[in-house]
Amino acid sequence: xxxxxxxxxxxxxxxxxxxxxxxxxxxxxxxxxxxxxxxxxxxxxxxxxxxxxxxxxxxxxxxxxxxxxxxxxxxxxxxxxxxxxxxxxxxxxxxxxxxxxxxxxxxxxxxxxxxxxxxxxxxxxxxxxxxxxxxxxxxxxxxxxxxxxxxxxxxxxxxxxxxxxxxxxxxxxxxxxxxxxxxxxxxxxxxxxxxxxxxxxxxxxxxxxxxxxxxxxxxxxxxxxxxxxxxxxxxxxxxxxxxxxxxxxxxxxxxxxxxxxxxxxxxxxxxxxxxxxxxxxxxxxxxxxxxxxxxxxxxxxxxxxxxxxxxxxxxxxxxxxxxxxxxxxxxxxxxxxxxxxxxxxxxxxxxxxxxxxxxxxxxxxxxxxxxxxxxxxxxxxxxxxxxxxxxxxxxxxxxxxxxxxxxxxxxxxxxxxxxx
Numbered sequence: 001x002x003x004x005x006x007x008x009x010x011x012x013x014x015x016x017x018x019x020x021x022x023x024x025x026x027x028x029x030x031x032x033x034x035x036x037x038x039x040x041x042x043x044x045x046x047x048x049x050x051x052x053x054x055x056x057x058x059x060x061x062x063x064x065x066x067x068x069x070x071x072x073x074x075x076x077x078x079x080x081x082x083x084x085x086x087x088x089x090x091x092x093x094x095x096x097x098x099x100x101x102x103x104x105x106x107x108x109x110x111x112x113x114x115x116x117x118x119x120x121x122x123x124x125x126x127x128x129x130x131x132x133x134x135x136x137x138x139x140x141x142x143x144x145x146x147x148x149x150x151x152x153x154x155x156x157x158x159x160x161x162x163x164x165x166x167x168x169x170x171x172x173x174x175x176x177x178x179x180x181x182x183x184x185x186x187x188x189x190x191x192x193x194x195x196x197x198x199x200x201x202x203x204x205x206x207x208x209x210x211x212x213x214x215x216x217x218x219x220x221x222x223x224x225x226x227x228x229x230x231x232x233x234x235x236x237x238x239x240x241x242x243x244x245x246x247x248x249x250x251x252x253x254x255x256x257x258x259x260x261x262x263x264x265x266x267x268x269x270x271x272x273x274x275x276x277x278x279x280x281x282x283x284x285x286x287x288x289x290x291x292x293x294x295x296x297x298x299x300x301x302x303x304x305x306x307x308x309x310x311x312x313x314x315x316x317x318x319x320x321x322x323x324x325x326x327x328x329x330x331x332x333x334x335x336x337x338x339x340x341x342x343x344x345x346x347x348x349x350x351x352x353x354x355x356x357x358x359x360x361x362x363x364x365x366x367x368x369x370x371x372x373x374x375x376x377x378x379x380x381x382x383x384x385x386x387x388x389x390x391x392x393x394x395x396x397x398x399x400x401x402x403x404x405x406x407x408x409x410x411x412x413x414x415x416x417x418x419x420x
Contacts, residue, residue, distance in 0.1 A: 006123035008114045016114065017047050018135035020107060021191050021208065024051050029101060031080040031209050031359065033371075038204035045108045048361065050080035052104030054119065059098030061086055065324040068100060072320070072362060077102045079362040082209065082216075082373075084354050085328050088345060091353030093378045093387050095214055100362075137192035145386070145419050147411070150180035150349050153404055159347050160400040166343060167396045174270055175334040178348055178355070178391040179407045181415070186386045188418065190215040190379055196417050197377065201301060205371035207359045213382040216354055221299055222306075222372040224329045224358045225322070229367070232279065232311050232322055233291070236271045236331040237372075238393065239264030239305025243298065255303045259296050267393055268294060268305050274330035274337060275309045281325040283311035301413075319366040329372055332356035332391065354378060355389040377414060388414050 010016040017034070024030045030051040037046055057071045064083070072079055081100030084091060091097075105126060108115040116123035151159070156179060163175055194208045194217045203221040223235040241258035244250040258264060272290060279288045292308040313322060334340035344352075355378065360370030378387040390410040392403050 003117050003119045004123055005115065005117045006127075008116065008123075008127045009112050010114055011112065013046060013109060013112055015135040016130070017109065018137070018195065019130050019133040020047075020049060020109075021194070022133040022135070022137070023130045024049060025191060025210070027051050027210075028212050029053050029056075029210060031103075031361070032207060033359070033361065034198065034206040034208070035204045036198060036202035036206055045110050047107075047109035049107040049109075050078065050101070050103035050105075050361065051107070054102040054104055056099065056101035058096045059083075059100070061088075061097040064098050065320045068098065069318055069320040071100065072366075075102050076364050078106060078364060080360075082211075082354060082357055082359045083323070083327060083370075084357040085332070085352035086341070087351035087353075089351040091351055093214060093353050093380050093385065094383075095211065095216075095354045095378075099211060137195055138189055139192055140187055140189040145183045145186045147181045147183045147386075147388070147415050147418075150182065156404050156407075157400040160394055160398065160403055163343065163347065163394050164396055164398065164400075167394075172340045172343065173335050174267060174393050174395050175340045175343055176332050176356075176391045177344070177394050177403075178352060178389050179404075179411075180348075180350055181388045181390075181411050183386040183418070184384065186379070186384050186418070188379060188386070190217055190381075193217055193377065193417060197414070200413075200417070201299070201375060203299060203375070207371060207373075209359050213380060215379045215381065216359065216373065216376055217379065218359065218371070218373055218376040220371045220374050220376070221304060222331065222374060224360075224370040224372045225326055226369040227313075227319060227322060227367050230313050230315055230317075232283070232313060234275045234279070234309050234326065234329070235306050236268075236275055236309075236329065237304050237306050238268040238271050238331060239294075239296075241303045243301055243303060245300075255296055255298065258303050258305055259294065263395075263397060264305055265294055267395065268307055270335050271330045272307045272309060274335045275326070278326040278330070278337075279309060279311040282317060282322050283313055287312035319362060319368050323368070323370070327358070328356065329358070332372060332374070334393065352389060353387070355387075356391065375410075375414070377418070386418065 106117040205220040358370040
């Protein structure tokens with residue numbers, strides 16, 4: 001059946017987004033991508049929602065990209081879904097290694113314009129249904145949730161010390177090491193919690209992703225990779241400094257200190273070189289360039305150092321080959337990528353699962369955009385478990401105690417949302 005496409009107008013975009021989320025939660029599967037009105041590379045939407053499943057594929061680690069290539073060739077339609085961070089161990093929160101679906105409905109929100117694409121119901125019927133929903137969410141969050149560290153502070157510091165010995169031996173230059181926190185017997189309303197998460201941290205690559213009984217609430221500031229025509233870009237983040245919203249002078253000082261920081265610049269350029277190397281595998285000769293180096297962007301809570309790498313691929317390069325060449329993203333592994341991935345598998349206790357994987361979409365003609373899944377809450381509604389992972393880049397100059405305190409600071413900001 002041919003899809004119907006209609007455009008509607010709303011007065012309050014934010015309220016409509018929340019109505020959409022209340023409406024969409026009746027479905028087993030949906031993917032909501034939200035840029036929170038940030039203008040990175042001229043986005044084509046403020047919100048993009050895929051809901052309902054016409055066809056789908058659950059991917060397995062050993063044949064991830066071959067299978068998705070065949071699936072998209074067979075179903076030359078929009079695809080939405082995710083790739084887990086690759087691991088030899090099964091994800092404890094039960095997200096498959098990869099999953100993509102052809103949606104029944106697509107809703108694009110751009111300023112006050114709403115476009116609804118439907119293969120079954122009339123777009124007008126859908127729009128009226130959504131408008132009848134509330135833009136408020138029920139607060140169900142448990143206030144007695146107790147988060148536990150996967151490893152003790154002592155074990156974490158010991159592991160960082162071991163990783164620095166690998167750096168001293170020349171095994172690697174930098175490694176992104178993740179620390180995990182879990183809560184059991186937790187009852188939350190993912191919609192309410194997502195609203196709170198993006199309220200305090202409204203980032204350009206946020207996502208609310210539901211796969212049956214599993215949710216990912218993501219407030220990511222980072223793009224993994226985007227393709228438009230034959231142009232691809234990646235925008236890795238390395239380098240963070242604190243915002244001082246109420247003190248303009250102090251805020252500017254923090255921003256300038258980040259820009260001048262030799263440590264952050266060296267880490268950033270290391271990942272830029274890694275991305276350039278990944279792009280070199282699939283781009284045409286001489287067509288990889290650093291479009292922006294050490295760009296400092298301001299977000300509600302932090303300043304971030306972001307670089308942009310751009311490349312050109314040939315017209316016959318399949319989109320899946322591009323993602324395969326670059327996945328997982330260097331900002332969440334370190335350098336050199338192959339060796340640090342072995343060390344991550346050796347030293348991290350539990351698999352990362354969807355954390356430091358990617359959520360995104362592919363268009364019928366093979367354009368795509370994928371984020372980096374960080375600053376996220378993973379919730380399994382059946383198991384009533386919450387997982388929060390935080391990572392930091394470890395170098396020879398890292399202070400293990402400071403790295404640990406940074407992890408605690410990051411997780412506390414999210415933990416407070418769950419128990420409020």
